[in-house]
Amino acid sequence: MIIAIDGPAASGKGTIGKRLAAHYGLRHLDTGLLYRAVGKSVLDAGKTPDDRKAAIAAAQSLDLTRFDEATLKGAEAGEAASHVSAIPEVRAALVNYQRAFAAEKPGAVLDGRDIGTVICPDADVKIFVTAAPEVRATRRGNEYRAAGKAVDDATVLADIRKRDERDSSRAASPLRQADDAVLLDTTAMGVEEAVAAAIRIVEARRRG
Numbered sequence: 001m002i003i004a005i006d007g008p009a010a011s012g013k014g015t016i017g018k019r020l021a022a023h024y025g026l027r028h029l030d031t032g033l034l035y036r037a038v039g040k041s042v043l044d045a046g047k048t049p050d051d052r053k054a055a056i057a058a059a060q061s062l063d064l065t066r067f068d069e070a071t072l073k074g075a076e077a078g079e080a081a082s083h084v085s086a087i088p089e090v091r092a093a094l095v096n097y098q099r100a101f102a103a104e105k106p107g108a109v110l111d112g113r114d115i116g117t118v119i120c121p122d123a124d125v126k127i128f129v130t131a132a133p134e135v136r137a138t139r140r141g142n143e144y145r146a147a148g149k150a151v152d153d154a155t156v157l158a159d160i161r162k163r164d165e166r167d168s169s170r171a172a173s174p175l176r177q178a179d180d181a182v183l184l185d186t187t188a189m190g191v192e193e194a195v196a197a198a199i200r201i202v203e204a205r206r207r208g
């Protein structure tokens with residue numbers, strides 16, 4: 001079984017993806033980490049994320065073992081990711097890896113922005129996870145503070161809105177709910193409730 005999860009920034013895609021993978025015995029890929037790693041590589045090379053040549057070279061020679069996940073999860077890498085991810089050649093360089101991951105037995109859960117629309121258009125289940133921007137900003141702000149970073153929710157909210165706008169308006173694989181995806185709005189749900197709702201969506205799809 002292949003489960004595709006898409007949605008805007010900090011909507012809970014990774015949390016739900018990990019839990020669904022554990023529940024169904026599938027592997028999980030957070031595809032945002034790939035774009036974050038490309039963005040971080042460009043910054044590490046002393047270039048700006050809008051530098052197409054640098055971004056394409058980084059995507060084509062990406063070595064994920066070089067990165068520490070905590071650094072990739074930070075705001076700087078996220079912002080860089082949302083620039084490099086608009087470059088079609090960067091996206092093209094990452095397609096095969098994601099599709100090969102999805103194709104391996106016994107199946108996988110992938111989360112990102114274009115999984116249901118571009119990477120796995122034939123996924124067995126597609127879920128589009130969302131929540132109100134203010135709620136997403138508070139959750140992400142709490143996550144940063146728990147990691148010892150001093151941030152205020154207004155700054156996180158501005159960052160999230162900017163990234164969502166950039167991700168939705170780009171020409172290459174924009175953030176969009178696939179026609180056959182089920183919408184899961186977790187604004188008023190805690191993690192357990194959201195995971196239970198996601199499992200119900202999978203079960204309903206499996207019953208056909």
Ligand SMILES: Nc1ncnc2c1ncn2[C@@H]1O[C@H](COP(=O)(O)OP(=O)(O)O)[C@@H](O)[C@H]1O
Binds near residue numbers: 189
């Ligand atoms: N339904 C929820 N209720 C409360 N907090 C949540 C919920 N879903 C996710 N979170 C928290 O919000 C933050 C962002 O979730 P995450 O799964 O990383 O989102 P995404 O993968 O979409 O960026 C994390 O700190 C996570 O623990």
Ligand SMILES: Nc1ccn([C@@H]2O[C@H](COP(=O)(O)OP(=O)(O)O)[C@@H](O)[C@H]2O)c(=O)n1
Binds near residue numbers: 035
């Ligand atoms: N499949 C994907 C996944 C991420 N991305 C880009 O990578 C950035 C970081 O993705 P992420 O999923 O780690 O972001 P969060 O939702 O965790 O904040 C996004 O803002 C997108 O620009 C993408 O374009 N396509």
